[in-house]
Amino acid sequence: MLENLTQRLSTVVRTLRGQARLTEANIADALREVRIALLEADVALPVVKDFIQAVREQAVGMEVHQSLNPGQALISLVHKELTKLMGDQAVGLNLATTPPAVILMAGLQGSGKTTTSGKLARLLKEGKKKVLLVSADVYRPAAIEQLRVLGEQLGVDVFPSSADQQPVAIATAARAYALTHFHDVLIVDTAGRLAIDEAMMAEIQAVHAAVNPIETLFVVDAMQGQDAVNVARAFNQALPLTGVVLTKLDGDARGGAALSVRQITGRPIKFVGVGEKVDGLEPFHPERMASRVLGMGDVLSLIEQAQKGVDVAEAEKLAKKIKAGKDFDLEDFKSQLQQMKKMGGIGSLMEKLPGQLAGAMPAGQDHEKSLARVEGIINAMTVQERRFPALLKASRKRRIAAGSGVQVQEVNRLLNQFEQMQKMMKMMSKGGGLAKMMRGMKGMMPGMGG
Amino acid sequence: MFSFFRSRKSSAPPADVAPSSATTQPAGAAAPAIDRAAPASDGGGWLQRLRSGLARTRERLGANLGSLFHLGAKVDEAWFEQLEEALLMADVGVTATRRLLQGLRETARREQINDGAALRSLLSSQLADLLRPLERTIVLQDAPPTVVLFVGVNGAGKTTSIGKLAQHLLNDGQQVMLAAGDTFRAAAVEQLRAWGERNQVPVISQAQGDSAAVIFDAINSARARGTSVLLADTAGRLPTQLHLMEELRKVQRVAGKALGGAPHEVLLVLDANTGQNALAQVRAFDDALGLTGLIVTKLDGTAKGGILAAIAAERPIPVVFIGVGESLADLRPFVAQEYAEALLA
Ligand SMILES: Nc1nc2c(ncn2[C@@H]2O[C@H](COP(=O)(O)OP(=O)(O)O)[C@@H](O)[C@H]2O)c(=O)[nH]1
Numbered sequence A: 001m002l003e004n005l006t007q008r009l010s011t012v013v014r015t016l017r018g019q020a021r022l023t024e025a026n027i028a029d030a031l032r033e034v035r036i037a038l039l040e041a042d043v044a045l046p047v048v049k050d051f052i053q054a055v056r057e058q059a060v061g062m063e064v065h066q067s068l069n070p071g072q073a074l075i076s077l078v079h080k081e082l083t084k085l086m087g088d089q090a091v092g093l094n095l096a097t098t099p100p101a102v103i104l105m106a107g108l109q110g111s112g113k114t115t116t117s118g119k120l121a122r123l124l125k126e127g128k129k130k131v132l133l134v135s136a137d138v139y140r141p142a143a144i145e146q147l148r149v150l151g152e153q154l155g156v157d158v159f160p161s162s163a164d165q166q167p168v169a170i171a172t173a174a175r176a177y178a179l180t181h182f183h184d185v186l187i188v189d190t191a192g193r194l195a196i197d198e199a200m201m202a203e204i205q206a207v208h209a210a211v212n213p214i215e216t217l218f219v220v221d222a223m224q225g226q227d228a229v230n231v232a233r234a235f236n237q238a239l240p241l242t243g244v245v246l247t248k249l250d251g252d253a254r255g256g257a258a259l260s261v262r263q264i265t266g267r268p269i270k271f272v273g274v275g276e277k278v279d280g281l282e283p284f285h286p287e288r289m290a291s292r293v294l295g296m297g298d299v300l301s302l303i304e305q306a307q308k309g310v311d312v313a314e315a316e317k318l319a320k321k322i323k324a325g326k327d328f329d330l331e332d333f334k335s336q337l338q339q340m341k342k343m344g345g346i347g348s349l350m351e352k353l354p355g356q357l358a359g360a361m362p363a364g365q366d367h368e369k370s371l372a373r374v375e376g377i378i379n380a381m382t383v384q385e386r387r388f389p390a391l392l393k394a395s396r397k398r399r400i401a402a403g404s405g406v407q408v409q410e411v412n413r414l415l416n417q418f419e420q421m422q423k424m425m426k427m428m429s430k431g432g433g434l435a436k437m438m439r440g441m442k443g444m445m446p447g448m449g450g
Numbered sequence B: 001m002f003s004f005f006r007s008r009k010s011s012a013p014p015a016d017v018a019p020s021s022a023t024t025q026p027a028g029a030a031a032p033a034i035d036r037a038a039p040a041s042d043g044g045g046w047l048q049r050l051r052s053g054l055a056r057t058r059e060r061l062g063a064n065l066g067s068l069f070h071l072g073a074k075v076d077e078a079w080f081e082q083l084e085e086a087l088l089m090a091d092v093g094v095t096a097t098r099r100l101l102q103g104l105r106e107t108a109r110r111e112q113i114n115d116g117a118a119l120r121s122l123l124s125s126q127l128a129d130l131l132r133p134l135e136r137t138i139v140l141q142d143a144p145p146t147v148v149l150f151v152g153v154n155g156a157g158k159t160t161s162i163g164k165l166a167q168h169l170l171n172d173g174q175q176v177m178l179a180a181g182d183t184f185r186a187a188a189v190e191q192l193r194a195w196g197e198r199n200q201v202p203v204i205s206q207a208q209g210d211s212a213a214v215i216f217d218a219i220n221s222a223r224a225r226g227t228s229v230l231l232a233d234t235a236g237r238l239p240t241q242l243h244l245m246e247e248l249r250k251v252q253r254v255a256g257k258a259l260g261g262a263p264h265e266v267l268l269v270l271d272a273n274t275g276q277n278a279l280a281q282v283r284a285f286d287d288a289l290g291l292t293g294l295i296v297t298k299l300d301g302t303a304k305g306g307i308l309a310a311i312a313a314e315r316p317i318p319v320v321f322i323g324v325g326e327s328l329a330d331l332r333p334f335v336a337q338e339y340a341e342a343l344l345a
């Protein structure tokens, strides 16, 4: 597997230690590593070059804040700039128009347009919108049927179409129908097409002209490679795109295409697809995406850069970053555990804690071993299950127990502890601080006060 | 003429069992709004399309590989840097690009080559050498049916590839059957059935039941009918979904119970647009199932599929064919030399 940037940079960072100012010379190695990390994450080369140049310009001459070393300072700059490039804030759908608000889906073959259409319909339906779906994909066999079935499953109206019709005619008729039947939103799914296929690009332009969408969403596969820039440029030239949807982010692709597309089109990434099921659509989080592209689990990695473990001030900073309890899922928990391990395990973490806090932890237990068991259990879960622990009913628990070589009771215990932890996170986000977190941690490990 | 498969019995080279002519089947009942087929009449057609697409791409990017390779072009540091960029932008990846360039530099120094054109043909042949071990054709079993399992991530082109391969097998005089093993995606069965209709071959599906059950059923049915090749579709899945990977292993086990030795081929379908994650996909599916081959699809777009160079170096699973379009005829054998040329085009 690819080493992550954090690991690779640690050596570079060490050589940077003790320098008060960043210079062209002392950041050259570090920037080279950043370049490689971005390329390995599939950020397109022209975008990488621009980015590195921009970071270099900002970094040179920068004074290093006394609490950071130069390596850390550079990495936080990189992270900050990347977040900025991803788009500062999550941007939602714009449906402010005379109904029906039309959403047009566009993208390459197999990028996930139809599935995303269904997911969007579900999201809008939950927001009490009356939605109409229509498929203008008259090419791929059963594409129309796929959308019809999705609509049926969701309880969303689907305008019937057939493969012997023209896409423009289909879209026009669907829009007229939506108008007379008081639909708030019409989602037009289209066939996948190559950006160099002129006839097909002309076709989607005609569909666009016919239905005048308020949102034209470009659907991109998170696994896409360097060609993302070319494809994005071509779609952006052919259509007035209003946003991007990044799909299949539940895989392990680092998703550098997000940055390429964002940079080329200038359009916000509005949603990410995180599963095949209809509920697998989430708002886009620029900061998370920046961490992912850089190969850093989360902000903890920044702290790890210091290679001196944690201090209380930094842990507090992290605590602030942790989202409100309801968003904290087992997937987050897993990455926290991994980070903890990277920092030298829970034992070394405790060494660095002020005495009274360390005292709150039970003594004489093999923390590393418990940690490994917990991790084993979480690893045996699917991403979906980690995201939605509520899915974990008896049969799934049995599978997980078997997969991680523990008893079902231990899985149950972990889930209980996780629930407590979620509560704790909520408490913390309301301003409880580290002391509370440590108290909560007591109950977190199997065999630790549980 | 070419073929993607050969019979075990026949000791003759692949060319001898090639289809007599690549006729295009009528595409379903309804005429499509745009005829996207425009099937290439010869093996070089897709390469041509590939090149013209790429030329446009490069113009826009301002990076012109052509100038690098001109006769008399001076080979210096800048030359190598530009070449590095070209390989990176073809998704070859950092590691494989470095390795290729290192080899090239060494040879250039040793043999004192400092002409762009000469060095280009050197690189092209090095790339072809790297890719050549990946050339392979599917082998048909002596005793029918040969069971071919298609796996891959969502939207890679599994179902479409099955439709295309079915036609080529039919043209070769084989009897083909399809198994609708994607029991997850909405209308996946209908999609496969449409390909079955176009090819006029039976499609085995079940109203209920999982992938393994459908494929078990299909194998028995193929045996009973003496069908020579069974092409089995599966639902798309990301290799991080461990339970879904486990499900595939179950399909594999159950297929083996229906017929000893089945599935005889396990093919991973890979989208040429995929970046560095393709290598992770190959590793994960191979670790789980033991792949016998790859199919690289969507090479008719602007993506070059350079990740194959990294795959060749890291996990050399052979490529049984490539997809260059959405219609029945858009299937080509994998020829290392051609692929290498297209990468450097
Ligand atoms: N341009 C192009 N499109 C392809 C190719 N192979 C498959 N596709 C398209 O990619 C999309 C996904 O294909 P499908 O077979 O449904 O993928 P599956 O989910 O892996 O079964 C469909 O729109 C296909 O028409 C190819 O070689 N070239």
Ligand SMILES: [Mg+2]
Binding pocket: B158, B159, B160, B182, B188, B233, B234, B235, B236
């Ligand atoms: Mg399919």
